[in-house]
Structure formats: C-alpha cells, structure tokens
Amino acid sequence: MASSLSQLREMTTVVADTGDVNAIRALKPFDCTTNPSLILKALQMPAFEEMVAREIEAGKSAGKSPLEIADVLTVGVGVELAQLVPGRVSTEVDARLSFDTDASVAKARALIAAYAERGVDRDKIFIKLAATWEGIRAAEILQGEGTDCNLTLLFTLAQAAACADAGVALISPFVGRITDWHSAREGRAFEVEEDPGVLSVREIYDYYKSNGIETIVMGASFRNIGQVKALAGCDRLTISPNLLEELEAEETKLEQVLTPQNASGMKRITLDEAAFRWRLNADAMATEKLSEGIRNFDADHQKLLKGIEERLAAG
Template structure:
C-alpha cells in the first residue's frame, strides 16, 4: 500500500512548512512557506552560511543597516528555495507593518522587485500578510496589481470571509494554535474529529466551496498527523518535515474528508470593517492568537536583526 503521504498527495497539494533545504530536497513539496521564525532558523543552518557571510560582508562594506541586510538575506533564502520547488515560495511582510496598509503594500512591492532582480518572477512568489483588517486591505491592492497573496495568522471565519471578499489568492488558517488555546483553557485533549482547529478549517472550506470562492484554503500549524489526516482533501496543507516523514512512514488507508461536491450550502456572510472588528473582538481565541502570532513573528525578526548586528561587529 502507498504511504499516507503519497495518498494525501493524490487529493491535496502538499506544502513544506520549512526553510530547510535538505528537507525540501528530500520531501519534494510543491510549494514551501516561510515566516520570520523559519527564516531565522534557516539562516542559522550550515546550508545558508555562505549566503549569510556574503550578504553581511557586502552589507558591511556598503554601510548597510541590519534591516537592509535582513531584507537581502530573506530574498537570498527565498531565491534558493524557489529553485527547489516547482510551485511558489511564500515571503512574509514584516510583522510590525500588520496594521499599516500603505507600508505593507510598499514592502510587498519591494520584495517582488528584489526577487525579480534575482531572476525570480512574481509568478513564483506569494506575499504573506497577517490577516488583520489592514493586511487584508493590502492584499486587495496587491492582488489588483497581479501580486498573489497568502493571508496568514487566520483563526476565525470573519478573517476568512474578509480575505475572500478581498480576492486573496490563498489563506493559511492555523490548526494547532487554535487547538493549543482550547486545550489549555479546557484542560482536555481532542480527537481529530472534535479538534477545534480541524473544525475551524473544515467550516472555512465548506463556506468557500458553498459560495464558489476561488481563494485556496491551506491548512497550517499542525501538531500531529491526526490533524493532517482529518483535513485530507483540503486544497493545500503546509506540513512540517517531521510530520511529513511520519506520514511517509505510515501505510494505513487514508480516507478523503473534504471535497468541493460535499459543501453544505452555507449562505454568504456580509463583512464590513465594523462587522470584522466586532467578530474578531468577540472571539477571545482569535484575538489572542492573532496578536500573539504577530508579536512572535516580530520577536523573531528582532532576533534576526540582533544576529546580524553581532556579525557586523
């Protein structure tokens, strides 16, 4: 029997949630997705030591700031990854711009321009933005310019509806972080079919397919392969190398759970800015996890800047 990973690939596009070059070469995902945490880890690995040394020495000679060098390193890592996957690489706009639409758009344009100067066309890139109201508005502008966007840190239906209305190419609803919240709050362990993170993605998928929404649903942030298998058939799933290897080692039958034809006919939800902000405010989990995720990504960005500053010294 084919492995669970091979069976999953028959019904879902598998994306590697890593910047590890060796893992990407071995696991051969269609796309790979990054965030500041992943970029920080990648830049501390031997695979990117030559790139790090080169960019830091060039930056030092040119009198560049740690921020400018971090930008160059992000493009360098993304360029390397783009050559390893047949699909796209997600590159994140700085977390501290999550509440600034104009600055997010400007940073996204700069990323795309830098990639193009490195020989990587915009068709190979997703610009990753936090699913704040301002981030979603930035995605709407960028999508209108032919720059495809991946809306991340998505924890509730209000965010998913607003992203769809903005014409986002892809959303990354988080599974594990939702589960973490309820497991900590309620002091319980969830089976796959009662897992609140799994149920959240299933409901978003159902809403999108019920309403003919073309935005790709890519489940993210998995804690175990049970969560992954409970979303088999989702448009895409971004999975860590450890869980990909676990799926590859398992040869149990894998049942398709999600399919467009099984959508239940959920009605379209109107979503104004006021509706969005109220729904997010009313959802304690989504509010906490969105703000916490933004803070975490920014903390890792600051660690990266500190690392560069130490190397410059």
C-alpha cells in the same frame, strides 16, 4: 500499499512548512512556506552559511542597515528555495507593519522587486501578510497589481470571509494553535473529530466551496498527523518535516474527508471594517492568537536583526 503521504498527495497539494533545504530536497513538496521563525532557522544552516556571510559583508560595505540586510537575506533564502520547488515560496512582510496598509504594500513591492533583480518572477512568490484588517486591505491592493498573497495567522471565519471579499489568492487557517488555546482553557485533549482547529478549517473550506470562492484554503500549524488526515482533501496543507516523515512511514488507507461536492450551502457574508473588528473581538481565541502570532513573528525578526548587528560589529 502506498504511504499515507503518497495518498494525501493524490487529494491535496502538500506544502513544506520549513526553510530547511535538505528537508525540501528529500520530501519534494509543491510549495514551501516561510515566516520569520523559519527564516531565522534557515540562516543558521550550513547550506546558507556562504550566502549569509557574503550578503552581510556586501551590506556592510554599502552602508546598509541591519533591517535592509535582513530583507536581502530573506530574499536570498527565498531564491534558493524557489529553485527547489515547482510551485511558490511564501515570503512574509515585516510583522510590525501588520496594522499599516500602505507600509505593507510598499514592503511587498520592494520584496517583489528584489526577487526580480535575482531572476525570480512574482509568479514564484506569495507575499505573506497577517490577516488583520489592514493586512487584508494591503493584499487587496497587491492582488490588483498581479501579486498573489498568502494571508496567515487566520483563526476565524470572519478573517476568511474578509479575505474572500478582497480576492486573496490563498489563506492559511491555523489548526494547532486553535487546538492549543482550547486545550489550555478546558484542560483536556481532543479527539480528532471534535478538535476545534480541525473543525475551524473544515468550516472555512465549506464556506468557500459553498460560495464558489476561488481563494485557496491551505491548512497550517499541525500538532499531529491525525489533524492532517482529518483535513485530507483540503486544497493545500502546509506540514512540518517531522510530520511529513511520519506520513511517509505510515501505510494505512487514507480517506478523503473534504470535497467541494460535499459543501453544505453556507450563505455568503460580507463584512465592512466595523463588522470585521466586532466579530474578531467577539472571538477571544482568534483575538489572542492573532495578537500573539504577530508578537512572536516580530520577536524572531528582532533576533535576526540582533544577529546581523553582531556580525557587523564583529567585522
């Protein structure tokens, strides 16, 4: 029998949740997705050592700031990854801009221009933004310019509905972080069919397919392969290397759980800014996890900047 991973690939596009070059080469995902945490790890890998040293030295000679050098390194990693996958590389906008639409758009345009200078077309890139109201508005502008966006840190149907209205190319609803929040509050683990994270992504998938919404649903943030298998059939799933390896080693029959044909017929909702903010505020889990996620992405970005500052000082 084929491995569970091979079976999953027959019904879902598999994305690698890593910036590890060796893992991407071995696991052969369609896309790879990054965030500041993954970029920070990637820049500490031997595969990027020469590129990091070269770019930091060039940045120092040109009088660039640590922030400017960080952007160059992020694009440099993205260029390397773009050569390894047939699909796209997600590149994240600075988390500190999550509540500034204009600044997010400007940063995204600069990233796309930097990729173009290195021979990577925008069709190989997703610009990754936090699913705040401002981030969604930035994505709407960028989509209108032909730049596809991946809206991340998505924890609730309200965020998904707003992304659909904005014509976003792809969303990354989180599974594990939702489950973590509910497990901590209720003091228990969940069987997969009652797992709040799994149920959230199923609801969003159902909503999109019920309403003919073309935005790609890419489940993210998995804690175990049970959660992955419970979303088999989702448009895409971004999975960490250790879970991909578990799926590759397993040889059991995998059932397709999600199909457009089984959509329940959920009615479409349209949210203005006030309604969006109210619905998000009413969901304690989504409010807390969105805020926490932005803080954590920024914390890793600050670590990256500090590391660059130390390298510049060391000469």
